[in-house]
Amino acid sequence: MSAKMRTGQTAEIPGPKKAHVIPQPKVAASLIKKAKRPLLVVGSNAPKLKTNDGDLVDSAIRFLKTGVAVVATGHLVKTFRDRGTEVYSMPFMNLGDRLTDPDWAGFDGEGPYDIVVFVGSLYYMEWLVQSGLKSFAQDLRTLSLSNTYQPNASWSMGSMPVKNWLTALDEILKELEEEK
Amino acid sequence: MSKKDLRLKIDELSSSIGVFKGLDIQIGRIVDDEWDEPMGPTPFPSIGTLRDWDRKLLERYKPFYMPLCDLCCLCTFGKCDLTGDKKGACGLTMAAQQSRIVLLACCIGASTHCAHARHMMNHLIKVYGRDHTLDIAINTNVQAPNTRLVCGIRPKTLRDLEDALDYVETQLVQLVATAHTGQEGDNIDFESKAFHAGMLDHVAMEVADACQISTLDFPKGVADAPMTEIGFGSIDTSKVVIMCIGHNVLPSVDIIDYLMENKLFEEVEVGGLCCTAHDNSRYDKRAKVLGPISWQLRYIRTGIPDVVVVDEQCLRTDIVDEAQKIGAPVIATSEKSMLGLPNRTHDPPDEIVDDLVEGRTPGVLILEPDKVGEVAVKTAFKMKPKRAGFKPLSMEKLIELAGTCRSCIKCVRACPNNLPIMDAVKAAAEGSVDALAEIQPMCVGCARCESACPQNLPLVSFLTKAADEKGMTDSFAIRVGRGAVTDVEIREVGRGIVFGEIPGIVALVGCANYPRGGLEVADIAEEFLKRRFIVVATGCAAMDLALRKDEDGLNLYEKYPGNFDAGGLLNIGSCVSNAHITGAAIKIANIFAKRPLRGNYEEIADYVYNRVGAVGIAWGAMSQKAASIASGCWRLGIPVIVGPHGAKYRRNLLGRADKEEDWMTLDGRTGEEKYVGPVPEHLFYSAETLEEAMVMTAKLSMRPNDTTKGRAVKLSHYIDLHKTYYGAMPDDLHLYVRVEADVPFTMKKEVLGIIKDKGWEEGKIGMLDPTLLDRMVRRKS
Numbered sequence: 001m002s003a004k005m006r007t008g009q010t011a012e013i014p015g016p017k018k019a020h021v022i023p024q025p026k027v028a029a030s031l032i033k034k035a036k037r038p039l040l041v042v043g044s045n046a047p048k049l050k051t052n053d054g055d056l057v058d059s060a061i062r063f064l065k066t067g068v069a070v071v072a073t074g075h076l077v078k079t080f081r082d083r084g085t086e087v088y089s090m091p092f093m094n095l096g097d098r099l100t101d102p103d104w105a106g107f108d109g110e111g112p113y114d115i116v117v118f119v120g121s122l123y124y125m126e127w128l129v130q131s132g133l134k135s136f137a138q139d140l141r142t143l144s145l146s147n148t149y150q151p152n153a154s155w156s157m158g159s160m161p162v163k164n165w166l167t168a169l170d171e172i173l174k175e176l177e178e179e180k
Numbered sequence: 181m182s183k184k185d186l187r188l189k190i191d192e193l194s195s196s197i198g199v200f201k202g203l204d205i206q207i208g209r210i211v212d213d214e215w216d217e218p219m220g221p222t223p224f225p226s227i228g229t230l231r232d233w234d235r236k237l238l239e240r241y242k243p244f245y246m247p248l249c250d251l252c253c254l255c256t257f258g259k260c261d262l263t264g265d266k267k268g269a270c271g272l273t274m275a276a277q278q279s280r281i282v283l284l285a286c287c288i289g290a291s292t293h294c295a296h297a298r299h300m301m302n303h304l305i306k307v308y309g310r311d312h313t314l315d316i317a318i319n320t321n322v323q324a325p326n327t328r329l330v331c332g333i334r335p336k337t338l339r340d341l342e343d344a345l346d347y348v349e350t351q352l353v354q355l356v357a358t359a360h361t362g363q364e365g366d367n368i369d370f371e372s373k374a375f376h377a378g379m380l381d382h383v384a385m386e387v388a389d390a391c392q393i394s395t396l397d398f399p400k401g402v403a404d405a406p407m408t409e410i411g412f413g414s415i416d417t418s419k420v421v422i423m424c425i426g427h428n429v430l431p432s433v434d435i436i437d438y439l440m441e442n443k444l445f446e447e448v449e450v451g452g453l454c455c456t457a458h459d460n461s462r463y464d465k466r467a468k469v470l471g472p473i474s475w476q477l478r479y480i481r482t483g484i485p486d487v488v489v490v491d492e493q494c495l496r497t498d499i500v501d502e503a504q505k506i507g508a509p510v511i512a513t514s515e516k517s518m519l520g521l522p523n524r525t526h527d528p529p530d531e532i533v534d535d536l537v538e539g540r541t542p543g544v545l546i547l548e549p550d551k552v553g554e555v556a557v558k559t560a561f562k563m564k565p566k567r568a569g570f571k572p573l574s575m576e577k578l579i580e581l582a583g584t585c586r587s588c589i590k591c592v593r594a595c596p597n598n599l600p601i602m603d604a605v606k607a608a609a610e611g612s613v614d615a616l617a618e619i620q621p622m623c624v625g626c627a628r629c630e631s632a633c634p635q636n637l638p639l640v641s642f643l644t645k646a647a648d649e650k651g652m653t654d655s656f657a658i659r660v661g662r663g664a665v666t667d668v669e670i671r672e673v674g675r676g677i678v679f680g681e682i683p684g685i686v687a688l689v690g691c692a693n694y695p696r697g698g699l700e701v702a703d704i705a706e707e708f709l710k711r712r713f714i715v716v717a718t719g720c721a722a723m724d725l726a727l728r729k730d731e732d733g734l735n736l737y738e739k740y741p742g743n744f745d746a747g748g749l750l751n752i753g754s755c756v757s758n759a760h761i762t763g764a765a766i767k768i769a770n771i772f773a774k775r776p777l778r779g780n781y782e783e784i785a786d787y788v789y790n791r792v793g794a795v796g797i798a799w800g801a802m803s804q805k806a807a808s809i810a811s812g813c814w815r816l817g818i819p820v821i822v823g824p825h826g827a828k829y830r831r832n833l834l835g836r837a838d839k840e841e842d843w844m845t846l847d848g849r850t851g852e853e854k855y856v857g858p859v860p861e862h863l864f865y866s867a868e869t870l871e872e873a874m875v876m877t878a879k880l881s882m883r884p885n886d887t888t889k890g891r892a893v894k895l896s897h898y899i900d901l902h903k904t905y906y907g908a909m910p911d912d913l914h915l916y917v918r919v920e921a922d923v924p925f926t927m928k929k930e931v932l933g934i935i936k937d938k939g940w941e942e943g944k945i946g947m948l949d950p951t952l953l954d955r956m957v958r959r960k961s
Contacts, residue, residue, distance in 0.1 A: 005915070008221035008595045010632060015250025016261045042868045074868035075875070076906035089906065092868045093832045122695070123598060125868060128246035128827045135247060135274045140266050 004158025007146030029175030043121025097157030220780030225333025279370035289808030317401030332779025378811025438553030455754030510543030616646035661753025674772025680890015684881030690798030698724030789817020854946030
């Protein structure tokens with residue numbers, strides 16, 4: 001297994017079906033750009049994760065501005081509200097459950113999401129939710145943008161030093177912003 | 181009781197010696213004909229008896245599976261990849277496999293309590309006799325409500341409890357058999373069986389606690405149970421120290437008895453970890469509660485214990501190795517955890533002591549509790565001076581060792597909470613242990629970091645040393661486990677709970693696998709105590725909520741009363757005392773609402789589900805026992821919230837608030853089916869953050885039966901917590917306001933404006949006599 005596929009927690013090893021490693025940030029951006037209804041899931045760890053924008057909440061707000069729907073899990077929505085931004089809010093478990101329902105029409109009622117992008121979650125919770133989606137929402141594409149490999153996503157960033165991850169995240173956002 | 185070995189009943193018998201009328205011959209047990217309550221429909225239910233009830237719940241709360249492993253490796257066909265819609269060689273799907281593992285976890289948990297109860301009962305029967313009368317709680321007629329409800333028997337003596345335990349053991353064998361290759365294949369049927377295991381668990385726990393309360397003179401449901409001390413600072417290290425770890429109090433009772441008989445208690449500290457500590461203190465308040473199970477390695481590493489006595493459950497299985505490092509002998513006392521030690525049960529105590537003191541063996545196995553006390557105390561006294569030279573890790577050594585860190589980050593990747601151990605070690609190498617001290621409270625004590633470290637750094641010792649100054653000197657008050665909630669208490673609060681005027685019962689239970697440290701349990705408890713919920717606690721959670729003092733130096737046990745009433749904080753006791761929590765819910769249905777209890781599971785569960793606003797929170801749930809305890813709550817209709825690690829139980833049971841059709845409920849008065857709103861929304865739910873859990877707790881306390889006043893009280897808490905932690909009004913209030921009178925008075929204008937914008941109409945959500953059981957409808961239209 002390559003270093004990029006080293007999981008964020010030692011024992012959380014992949015099953016036979018494992019995530020493709022995103023080779024370049026622009027590939028991740030391209031996956032999001034090509035999607036008709038992308039959804040960004042921002043986990044409760046986001047305020048603790050520093051980025052070039054400030055923290056992951058600030059980066060998520062940049063995503064939102066590119067037209068990607070954003071949902072905050074846990075009680076993270078308050079942090080967005082404190083920064084003057086309104087996003088969707090749903091518990092992580094509920095969200096995972098809804099995403100397994102092909103009839104769920106999303107937060108806006110406009111239809112199912114076709115790619116779900118994850119950042120800022122507790123590693124093992126994201127691992128588990130994506131495991132559920134891998135088996136019970138097989139048509140849904142998932143993308144993990146953490147700096148540690150998430151084997152149960154469809155695609156995941158490879159494990160990398162924080163410095164490289166910050167650059168990659170910035171590149172993805174710039175690609176999306178250029179598109180807009 | 182209803183079971184007997186042989187009963188022959190003949191109306192009339194003619195024989196050569198005469199005519200006999202009304203002949204009733206019994207061989208073995210005497211049938212309890214004094215209980216005038218008629219037998220309900222489901223005494224001693226088999227694994228399929230309550231399937232219809234389970235399916236009603238599981239149709240509403242569908243499992244969301246999160247496989248922890250994509251493979252099945254339980255037979256030689258395997259490994260089989262079950263990812264997606266693949267099936268195993270036996271035909272099993274991923275959903276069925278996940279629920280099968282849930283079932284097995286619940287069976288392990290229930291078996292553990294059952295085996296504990298059996299061991300305890302056998303011993304106590306030997307000492308006190310089968311006819312020893314049960315005396316579980318003061319002011320209480322409805323003793324052992326779980327046993328009455330499930331088994332349809334009314335236990336009065338230890339002998340009667342044997343019938344309940346025989347039943348539980350038989351059922352558990354049936355349940356495990358269903359998990360064999362080529363047996364059950366449907367995930368919902370597996371889930372129903374997991375519910376069955378949980379229900380059995382509450383009977384087994386009740387038996388275990390009923391035995392020990394009745395014979396060992398534990399507190400019997402008293403609100404003012406004695407206070408003892410908790411924390412490292414509670415131990416006077418100048419004394420001989422015996423450390424007892426586990427859940428089965430019998431060996432520790434013998435230690436305490438031996439100390440009292442020999443007038444040695446003033447010279448010895450008996451400190452316990454986990455539920456043995458609770459039960460030690462229930463037996464004698466001079467016994468100290470060191471802390472939750474996660475502290476065992478941390479405490480041993482201090483080098484303070486002179487002897488370590490282990491009984492069963494949640495022990496570190498490397499305890500002998502760890503104790504050897506500090507030169508303390510181990511006495512194992514259970515066949516379930518023999519740890520490779522020589523069985524010295526039948527040897528003279530002084531010979532055993534001699535071998536332990538001279539180090540000829542690192543520990544011994546003594547299976548007779550009555551011998552443990554003498555051996556443990558004598559050994560501890562002799563070890564104390566021998567161990568005087570032991571020095572725990574020094575700060576100088578810590579800093580020196582920290583300098584050998586290779587920065588491989590394996591410690592962080594091994595840590596369940598991904599704590600930044602490596603950075604803290606690097607800082608320590610530079611001379612500052614502040615970072616180590618900062619992360620120590622969030623350490624769950626598993627030592628996976630040490631196993632992963634290529635330099636074999638004693639990282640748990642690093643954390644302990646860094647936090648030394650604070651952690652080692654603190655001592656806190658803890659009210660000892662009081663046991664059951666009394667009938668009188670239930671009479672006084674039943675109405676307030678059922679009508680919703682007491683906003684809810686919050687049960688803080690379970691283990692110490694916390695995402696961000698144990699003080700979060702104190703946060704939850706205090707939040708709901710201030711809001712006048714009834715807060716009950718057991719196990720590690722009951723300990724952790726004690727570990728913080730306010731500015732006046734008082735902790736929650738000192739600030740809140742111990743009675744079962746609004747704003748009361750009850751330490752119910754150890755893990756097996758969890759049965760008193762479900763027992764209280766059952767007794768509300770029986771005593772307040774006068775619903776028949778005897779073998780009448782569905783009706784009582786239906787009542788609890790629709791009327792009793794109880795919510796379980798197992799914030800640090802770790803074990804299979806925690807799984808089965810929760811499962812027993814689910815079948816009874818009590819929702820359970822776990823922390824983020826609880827998602828590793830592989831599935832949640834989640835309602836869909838957006839699907840109106842899922843929340844149709846019968847009106848017991850008319851038989852009409854009406855929408856009641858998503859109350860309670862979930863049955864088993866993993867929260868990501870503490871704040872999310874608190875908001876969800878308030879929401880899950882709502883029930884269809886709430887009066888308008890009760891619903892307004894509950895909504896006010898839900899709204900207030902939501903505004904505090906989410907920064908805005910909830911966006912789902914239209915699902916919970918049934919009529920305008922439900923809206924808290926001070927929020928009326930704002931709330932009505934919001935819900936009317938969502939298309940809310942008064943009367944759309946029914947206010948009825950709620951039931952999921954067709955047979956409970958009194959009059960059909």
